[in-house]
Amino acid sequence: MTPPAQAAAVGSLVLSGLVVLLLVAVALEHLLRTRRLAREAARRAELTPLVHALLDGESTAELAGAPALLDELVLDLLPQLRGADRSALQAVLLERGVVGRAADQLTARGAARRGRAALLLGNAASAEHTTPLVHLLSDRTAEVRSAAARALGKTGDPAAVGPLLAAVASRQGVPPGVVGMALLDLGTGVLPALRTALDAGRPVTQALAADLIGVHGDPAATDALIALVGDPGRDPDVRRSAAQALGRIGSPVATATLAAALRGSGERPLRGAAAEALGRIGDPAALDPLTAGLRSADADVRGACADALTLFGEPGRLRLAAHAVLCGPSGDAARSALDVLEFTRRPGRHAARA
Amino acid sequence: MIGVATSFLATVSWTVLGYMILLDLCMLVLVAFGARRVLANRRWTGAEGHDQIFASPLTPGISVLIPAHDEEAGILDTLSAALAQRYPSFEIILVDDGCTDRTFDLVADRYRLTPVTPRWTADLPIDGAVLSVHRATTGDPLTVIRKATVGRRSDASNVALNMARHPLVCMLDADSLLEPEALLRVARPFVEDPRNVVGAGGVIRAVNGSRTDSGAVLEPRLSKRWLVRIQAVEYLRSFLLGRTGWADANAMLIISGAFGLFRRDLLVEVGGMDPHSLAEDAELVVTLQEHLRRQGRPHRMVFVPEPVCWTEVPETWSVLGRQRRRWSHGLGQLLWKHKRMIGNPRFGAVGVLALPFFLLFEALGPVVEVVGLASVVLAAGIGALDWGSAGVMVGFALLVGTVLSTVVVAVEEFTFHRYRSGRDLLALLAAGVLENVGFRQVHAWYRLQGLFAAITRRTPVWTAMPRTGFGSAAQVPADAGSTAAVPASAVPASAVPVSA
Numbered sequence: 137m138t139p140p141a142q143a144a145a146v147g148s149l150v151l152s153g154l155v156v157l158l159l160v161a162v163a164l165e166h167l168l169r170t171r172r173l174a175r176e177a178a179r180r181a182e183l184t185p186l187v188h189a190l191l192d193g194e195s196t197a198e199l200a201g202a203p204a205l206l207d208e209l210v211l212d213l214l215p216q217l218r219g220a221d222r223s224a225l226q227a228v229l230l231e232r233g234v235v236g237r238a239a240d241q242l243t244a245r246g247a248a249r250r251g252r253a254a255l256l257l258g259n260a261a262s263a264e265h266t267t268p269l270v271h272l273l274s275d276r277t278a279e280v281r282s283a284a285a286r287a288l289g290k291t292g293d294p295a296a297v298g299p300l301l302a303a304v305a306s307r308q309g310v311p312p313g314v315v316g317m318a319l320l321d322l323g324t325g326v327l328p329a330l331r332t333a334l335d336a337g338r339p340v341t342q343a344l345a346a347d348l349i350g351v352h353g354d355p356a357a358t359d360a361l362i363a364l365v366g367d368p369g370r371d372p373d374v375r376r377s378a379a380q381a382l383g384r385i386g387s388p389v390a391t392a393t394l395a396a397a398l399r400g401s402g403e404r405p406l407r408g409a410a411a412e413a414l415g416r417i418g419d420p421a422a423l424d425p426l427t428a429g430l431r432s433a434d435a436d437v438r439g440a441c442a443d444a445l446t447l448f449g450e451p452g453r454l455r456l457a458a459h460a461v462l463c464g465p466s467g468d469a470a471r472s473a474l475d476v477l478e479f480t481r482r483p484g485r486h487a488a489r490a
Numbered sequence: 491m492i493g494v495a496t497s498f499l500a501t502v503s504w505t506v507l508g509y510m511i512l513l514d515l516c517m518l519v520l521v522a523f524g525a526r527r528v529l530a531n532r533r534w535t536g537a538e539g540h541d542q543i544f545a546s547p548l549t550p551g552i553s554v555l556i557p558a559h560d561e562e563a564g565i566l567d568t569l570s571a572a573l574a575q576r577y578p579s580f581e582i583i584l585v586d587d588g589c590t591d592r593t594f595d596l597v598a599d600r601y602r603l604t605p606v607t608p609r610w611t612a613d614l615p616i617d618g619a620v621l622s623v624h625r626a627t628t629g630d631p632l633t634v635i636r637k638a639t640v641g642r643r644s645d646a647s648n649v650a651l652n653m654a655r656h657p658l659v660c661m662l663d664a665d666s667l668l669e670p671e672a673l674l675r676v677a678r679p680f681v682e683d684p685r686n687v688v689g690a691g692g693v694i695r696a697v698n699g700s701r702t703d704s705g706a707v708l709e710p711r712l713s714k715r716w717l718v719r720i721q722a723v724e725y726l727r728s729f730l731l732g733r734t735g736w737a738d739a740n741a742m743l744i745i746s747g748a749f750g751l752f753r754r755d756l757l758v759e760v761g762g763m764d765p766h767s768l769a770e771d772a773e774l775v776v777t778l779q780e781h782l783r784r785q786g787r788p789h790r791m792v793f794v795p796e797p798v799c800w801t802e803v804p805e806t807w808s809v810l811g812r813q814r815r816r817w818s819h820g821l822g823q824l825l826w827k828h829k830r831m832i833g834n835p836r837f838g839a840v841g842v843l844a845l846p847f848f849l850l851f852e853a854l855g856p857v858v859e860v861v862g863l864a865s866v867v868l869a870a871g872i873g874a875l876d877w878g879s880a881g882v883m884v885g886f887a888l889l890v891g892t893v894l895s896t897v898v899v900a901v902e903e904f905t906f907h908r909y910r911s912g913r914d915l916l917a918l919l920a921a922g923v924l925e926n927v928g929f930r931q932v933h934a935w936y937r938l939q940g941l942f943a944a945i946t947r948r949t950p951v952w953t954a955m956p957r958t959g960f961g962s963a964a965q966v967p968a969d970a971g972s973t974a975a976v977p978a979s980a981v982p983a984s985a986v987p988v989s990a
Contacts, residue, residue: 140507141879144886151889158896159919162903166915169907215539248530282682286542311683316548340685351547373685405755435610435652442609465610472609479606479625 258287289318350381383413415444588639769820822944895922
């Protein structure tokens with residue numbers, strides 16, 4: 137046998153051993169899983185009435201000696217509860233030392249431990265752990281940073297707003313969507329900080345702030361948002377987010393700026409967002425620019441203008457009807473919007489026709 | 491003369507051996523990284539729960555695009571599964587791409603379609619004329635476009651893209667069943683990092699043999715056909731571990747056309763799907779990577795290592811051959827089109843790692859395998875073969891393949907554990923061994939033919955393949971293994987397994 141063949145033979149022996157090990161592991165896992173799951177289900181069935189009793193305000197003396205599985209049950213339930221029920225379960229976690237152990241784990245070596253601890257503290261709404269959670273926003277592991285951000289949102293501590301917004305723009309930061317969800321969890325208390333962020337920091341933070349202000353429908357931010365939409369020097373994403381926010385706020389003060397953005401030579405997403413916002417605001421002064429938008433060279437903008445006109449009631453319908461007789465893309469856009477309008481008004485008629 | 495032939499054969503053998511060792515090492519590294527990520531992911535995903543994503547006002551809407559050509563066997567199941575998605579805002583756009591069967595009639599009947607004026611959102615060029623557009627009157631967010639076929643799936647996809655309204659688009663095959671939370675799972679990266687994530691995919695599995703009802707996979711099972719079982723292992727290896735490994739290296743090259751999620755604005759920006767590619771899903775991902783890299787825009791392709799979609803796989807050798815030739819042809823087209831990216835550090839890990847890997851091991855793999863096999867036969871013919879050494883080498887190669895397959899089955903068992911029956915598990919393990927004997931060699935031949943077609947610039951041809959749909963719970967007795975599915979044609983190039 138040649139030397140390479142000898143090496144291959146040795147390698148084959150090693151690989152055979154590995155295959156056998158894997159097979160044994162798979163077989164054991166397959167056989168033991170059913171037993172393990174059945175045992176766990178039985179234990180859960182025993183413990184669930186205890187948790188229900190707790191939620192009903194009954195005596196819960198047995199909770200002290202309950203196994204660790206109870207903590208898992210409580211943690212599974214927590215995100216689904218609000219108010220007194222949630223507080224009762226949070227108190228159980230505190231009493232059983234779960235919160236304290238989680239706080240210790242925030243500096244653990246394993247990323248999964250740190251992340252799970254952060255999430256647990258968030259679910260337990262432990263506001264006293266805001267500072268260590270803020271430290272985790274600059275953790276070396278991206279998943280842990282995200283977990284810390286979400287936990288900060290759930291703690292309900294307004295002190296977390298600044299660090300959360302800063303984390304969006306930092307080099308090893310937290311994705312804006314994660315911070316956005318956390319800030320939404322914190323409620324309307326974050327609005328002053330968001331208004332400030334509209335004009336400070338990096339574009340990614342500004343766009344996020346505009347998005348969230350729009351979700352909250354904060355009228356106090358209208359002027360700042362109008363300024364963003366009207367400033368061609370701003371980042372296109374920021375202008376688009378600001379236009380969308382103005383639509384959600386619904387103030388007619390923004391009509392002129394949005395109409396200018398729709399008519400302007402800005403990027404397609406901005407013009408589409410401006411059309412959509414004008415439709416949401418419903419100011420009659422927007423009828424002309426939206427009708428003109430039906431002749432846009434861009435299909436998305438045409439469609440957005442047509443959809444916006446459907447939100448104006450009869451005046452919008454008349455404008456669409458006037459265009460619907462035309463051939464070409466603008467006629468198509470108008471007819472399509474009228475179809476949708478008709479469809480929404482008389483769904484039964486369409487069904488019968490079908 | 492014999493001496494020259496012997497030394498030539500020895501050179502070939504050593505080259506093939508070196509190549510195989512390199513390939514196996516790469517595969518082991520890839521699978522090890524993938525397994526590590528999948529197992530870690532099962533312990534802690536590090537991400538927000540799906541309920542929060544569902545409830546978030548920041549979650550973007552999704553347009554699900556389904557091109558269909560003669561899909562009467564399973565289209566209603568596919569639509570049922572897609573429409574049953576647990577997702578806050580989505581629409582389904584089905585494209586009847588010149589169907590000659592009852593696909594449209596079935597859908598029109600079930601969803602009481604009514605004609606509407608098309609609402610265009612983009613102007614991507616298309617070749618097949620749009621004949622009519624219909625909308626469901628049953629309250630389902632379903633739009634159906636009827637168009638003349640030009641024999642290309644990409645054309646149908648581009649028509650659907652032209653009518654998609656939502657910021658994200660999901661490409662879905664008409665012979666695939668979505669898990670109820672598929673959109674939520676794969677949209678999560680977009681919700682969390684909306685500016686950087688441009689594409690995402692998930693794990694796709696073979697549905698043949700499973701018990702399904704109205705598009706829901708009630709009980710995943712293995713088909714009784716070994717050809718399907720081997721493909722089930724291939725899919726597990728490719729999706730569960732291969733792509734997870736590539737995604738970890740930030741070098742995702744393929745997001746399956748059977749199920750993939752993308753940002754609509756970017757798809758329109760790059761001109762939609764390449765009309766001439768046979769691997770249009772992989773082509774799209776590479777084009778996006780190239781486009782965004784050239785412009786210096788940050789971007790991430792994400793792979794979610796969770797099962798999201800079930801698709802039909804071929805059950806006969808002839809259909810499998812057609813499918814694999816097409817994939818290989820498509821891969822050849824892709825590598826030629828993006829040749830400037832190969833080995834180019836400007837394109838990051840995709841240029842330096844993924845594309846060279848695909849060129850060396852996926853495209854050229856069948857050449858080396860077939861040459862290797864031929865040299866062994868030739869050596870045996872002229873009496874130059876050392877049978878003992880050859881046997882050991884073959885055994886070693888088989889064992890490496892077996893280790894890879896066994897690792898995949900072990901990871902599946904320790905993580906998702908979808909195949910509940912011990913018999914299915916044993917069949918998976920056996921298929922992982924059998925794959926290396928016969929299947930792999932025939933597969934190499936199919937791929938070589940596809941590569942030859944790409945090199946000789948043959949006109950790409952999309953061929954429709956027969957389907958029988960999904961095995962329903964009512965039709966399939968509880969103890970039956972496989973009645974489902976006849977071969978699928980449109981399992982996309984994305985499903986190309988990472989190993990040869």
